[in-house]
Amino acid sequence: MDPIKEKLQQLPQKPGCYQMFNSDHEIIYVGKAKNLFNRVNSYFRGSHDAKTTKMVSNIADFEYIITSTETEALILEINLIKKHLPKYNISLTDDRQYPYILISDEKNPKISYTRELNRKGRLFGPYPNATAAKEVTELLNRIYPLRKCRVVPKKECLYYHLGQCLAPCINQVDPAEYQTIIDKITTLLKGNVKEQQKALETRMNEASEHLNFEKAIEYRKLIEDFNTVTERQKMELDVEDTDVFAYVTNEEYISIQVFHIRGHKTIARNGFLFELMEKPEEMFINFLAQFYRLRNYPIPKEILIPNVDRSSLDDELKARITVPKIGKKREYVRLVEENALEKLDELIRQEKRKYEKTFGSVVELGKLLNIPTPRRIEAFDNSNISGASSVSAMVAFADGLPDRKNYRKYKVKTVEGANDYGTMFEAITRRFKHPELRLPDLVIVDGGKPQVSSAENALNKLGITLPVMGLGKDDKHRTSYLVYQDQEIFIDKKSPLFFFLENLQDEVHRYAIAFHHLLHSKNTLASRLDAIKGIGKVRKKQIFSLLKDANQDDIEERLRGIKLNDEQIAEVVKTLKQ
Numbered sequence: 001m002d003p004i005k006e007k008l009q010q011l012p013q014k015p016g017c018y019q020m021f022n023s024d025h026e027i028i029y030v031g032k033a034k035n036l037f038n039r040v041n042s043y044f045r046g047s048h049d050a051k052t053t054k055m056v057s058n059i060a061d062f063e064y065i066i067t068s069t070e071t072e073a074l075i076l077e078i079n080l081i082k083k084h085l086p087k088y089n090i091s092l093t094d095d096r097q098y099p100y101i102l103i104s105d106e107k108n109p110k111i112s113y114t115r116e117l118n119r120k121g122r123l124f125g126p127y128p129n130a131t132a133a134k135e136v137t138e139l140l141n142r143i144y145p146l147r148k149c150r151v152v153p154k155k156e157c158l159y160y161h162l163g164q165c166l167a168p169c170i171n172q173v174d175p176a177e178y179q180t181i182i183d184k185i186t187t188l189l190k191g192n193v194k195e196q197q198k199a200l201e202t203r204m205n206e207a208s209e210h211l212n213f214e215k216a217i218e219y220r221k222l223i224e225d226f227n228t229v230t231e232r233q234k235m236e237l238d239v240e241d242t243d244v245f246a247y248v249t250n251e252e253y254i255s256i257q258v259f260h261i262r263g264h265k266t267i268a269r270n271g272f273l274f275e276l277m278e279k280p281e282e283m284f285i286n287f288l289a290q291f292y293r294l295r296n297y298p299i300p301k302e303i304l305i306p307n308v309d310r311s312s313l314d315d316e317l318k319a320r321i322t323v324p325k326i327g328k329k330r331e332y333v334r335l336v337e338e339n340a341l342e343k344l345d346e347l348i349r350q351e352k353r354k355y356e357k358t359f360g361s362v363v364e365l366g367k368l369l370n371i372p373t374p375r376r377i378e379a380f381d382n383s384n385i386s387g388a389s390s391v392s393a394m395v396a397f398a399d400g401l402p403d404r405k406n407y408r409k410y411k412v413k414t415v416e417g418a419n420d421y422g423t424m425f426e427a428i429t430r431r432f433k434h435p436e437l438r439l440p441d442l443v444i445v446d447g448g449k450p451q452v453s454s455a456e457n458a459l460n461k462l463g464i465t466l467p468v469m470g471l472g473k474d475d476k477h478r479t480s481y482l483v484y485q486d487q488e489i490f491i492d493k494k495s496p497l498f499f500f501l502e503n504l505q506d507e508v509h510r511y512a513i514a515f516h517h518l519l520h521s522k523n524t525l526a527s528r529l530d531a532i533k534g535i536g537k538v539r540k541k542q543i544f545s546l547l548k549d550a551n552q553d554d555i556e557e558r559l560r561g562i563k564l565n566d567e568q569i570a571e572v573v574k575t576l577k578q
Contacts, residue, residue: 003353007062008044010349011037012342016066017076020088023060029088030080032073036064055088065259065269066339068331076266083267099133100124101140101189108168109178110147111185113137124189135221140188144181197223239329241300245288246337248344249280255347256287257340259332260300269339273347281308289313304333358400361500365442368491369484371467374442375399378431379471379504380455381446382412382423383512390415392427393512396440397504409515420447421454428458439466446505448472448483471505479505532571539564 016036020029020043033039043056067073104110104121113134114123141148145166148159152169159165166173204219242261247254256272274283285308292299303321310318324330366373377397384390390412396403410430415422424445432439443459443466445451452470459466470483479502482489491498 004044004059004061006349007346008041010346011040011064012066013037014066014342015068015070015073016064017073017080018062018064019080019084020055020059020086021061021063022058025061027080027084027086028058029055029086030077030084032070032077034070034073036066040064066335066342068335079267101133101137103182103185108147108152108173109182111137111140111144122186124186140185144185146178146181239302242302242304243300244304244332244336245284246306246333246340247280247284248337248341249276250344252276253344253348254280254283255340255344256284257336257343258291259336259339262300269336271340271343271347273344273351284308285310285312289317292317304329306333306337356496357500360400361497362397362400364495364497365501368482368489368497369442369467369469372441374440374467376403376438376440377442377444377504378440379444379446379508380424380427380431381505381508381512382420382427383509383515384412384418384423390418390423391512391515392423393508393515394427394431395504395508395511400500402507407511409511421450424451424454425458428455429462432459432462432464439464442466443468444501444504444508445470446508448488449486452483471501478502532568535564535568 013035015032015034017030017032018036018040019027020031022028031039040062043052043059047053065076067076099113099115100123102112102114102119102121102123104112104119106121109121142164145159145164147168148165149157149169154169156167156170157165160167160170166177200219200223204216204223207213207216207219239261244259244261245256247256249255252275254274254276256274258270259266260268260270272287274287277283288303288305289312291297299317299320301320303317304324305321307323307325310321310323313321322329324333362375362377363373375398378394379397380392380394382390382392392410392412394408394410396406408431410427412423412426414426424447428443431437443455445455445468447470449470452468455468459468467484471479472481472483472488474480479498480490482491482501
């Protein structure tokens with residue numbers, strides 16, 4: 001099954017934030033959802049506008065974070081967009097800011113609705129529901145007598161007579177009185193709204209009893225707005241630089257999640273999966289002890305974790321750790337734990353898919369060929385154009401993964417023209433005539449029986465016995481079958497083993513082609529330089545040496561350094577541009 005389709009079926013029907021990745025694992029879109037399953041699946045069903053269709057075509061993977069409410073999901077979405085600036089989130093990365101409620105930092109403070117983050121004072125928000133934020137600001141201005149005017153006037157205004165302003169224009173207001181009002185507003189905006197909600201409910205009921213239904217509806221709307229803007233939003237935890245850890249286990253694995261909060265905002269998360277090798281609590285503590293040191297992460301001001309024994313942690317780490325028992329921090333730890341639980345099955349599936357695509361495929365290949373598991377594989381391929389600039393390349397795989405430091409390139413020396421079998425014989429001979437190099441468990445060549453025979457002959461001549469397998473292609477130059485011991489073996493083209501072998505063949509082919517193009521370009525340049533008067537073998541070598549690390553801006557200066565005249569320099573530069 002397609003990995004994305006499989007992940008789509010496992011999405012939870014919960015609110016959260018999702019991130020779309022391209023093939024380079026760059027975040028290209030961030031969104032929020034009341035129901036992650038419905039929202040994310042909708043991208044892969046039906047028709048969309050041109051922009052969405054283009055975005056979906058670039059999606060290679062996606063991730064998600066569960067939140068408690070849709071509002072929390074939107075707060076997290078805002079934070080992630082500001083951090084990663086995804087290319088398809090244009091509408092959320094323009095100059096328009098989400099609204100805040102501001103208590104100004106002035107001698108006579110004022111409470112107002114704003115989208116400007118550079119205003120002096122204390123900001124509360126951001127609030128996804130702009131209408132609710134405005135109406136709550138108006139309500140707070142009616143309840144609390146702070147200044148309403150933009151500039152303090154010379155005489156009292158209507159607000160003073162309505163009891164909605166302390167009138168600093170005519171009265172000397174004690175700063176302590178202002179502070180008392182600000183403390184009450186702060187308490188409300190932090191979510192402690194029970195007292196104010198009861199007062200509004202009383203007024204709503206009174207209005208209803210007096211048949212003033214319009215007023216009652218107004219009070220009910222204000223109660224809803226208060227609940228909207230003061231909802232306890234875990235994604236906006238009132239802490240600075242904090243990492244929050246939690247873990248869950250099943251019979252075989254431990255899933256660990258960490259959420260990163262920077263500047264009061266949740267900006268990222270990481271998930272890890274390990275096989276249970278000891279007690280879960282001990283594994284979690286060992287992971288925590290190594291997390292910052294091995295990954296070179298800076299230790300934040302605070303680390304929130306579940307209630308575990310921290311005695312084995314070093315003093316510096318221990319000093320930063322808090323085990324919250326109640327309140328928002330404890331709720332946040334529980335939220336991370338919920339994400340760890342939700343991610344457990346997905347991470348297990350990812351590990352199994354990774355195993356099937358790598359070492360699991362190697363195990364399967366060993367069984368298919370009736371040989372010990374080929375933990376180390378070396379694959380060879382040739383490349384040339386009508387026999388010119390012939391090369392061969394070798395890639396190494398260890399336990400099903402590329403071992404790039406052991407890749408090798410061979411410029412063909414003994415073969416004339418387009419002789420694939422002779423080229424393979426030379427490459428295998430040159431690779432295996434070095435006894436100091438570790439031998440692979442299996443040699444794979446790009447091609448059918450002739451190429452396999454050529455490789456076997458080279459090994460026999462060196463007195464080396466190794467299994468050799470060929471990868472044959474169909475008439476469309478796609479991986480089609482295996483060749484082993486003079487037999488053609490066809491396997492399921494949808495199996496992990498086939499995908500592994502196809503990727504291996506593509507990798508060695510890519511490596512050979514890249515080397516061939518480099519060599520061919522160099523040979524073409526060399527032949528063009530031969531046509532320039534006064535440039536012989538020594539000068540050509542000097543020019544090639546300069547080209548390795550010179551850019552176009554300083555090439556002329558470097559050519560003068562090897563004593564070329566202006567005419568020669570002009571000809572060389574012209575040749576390089578061809």
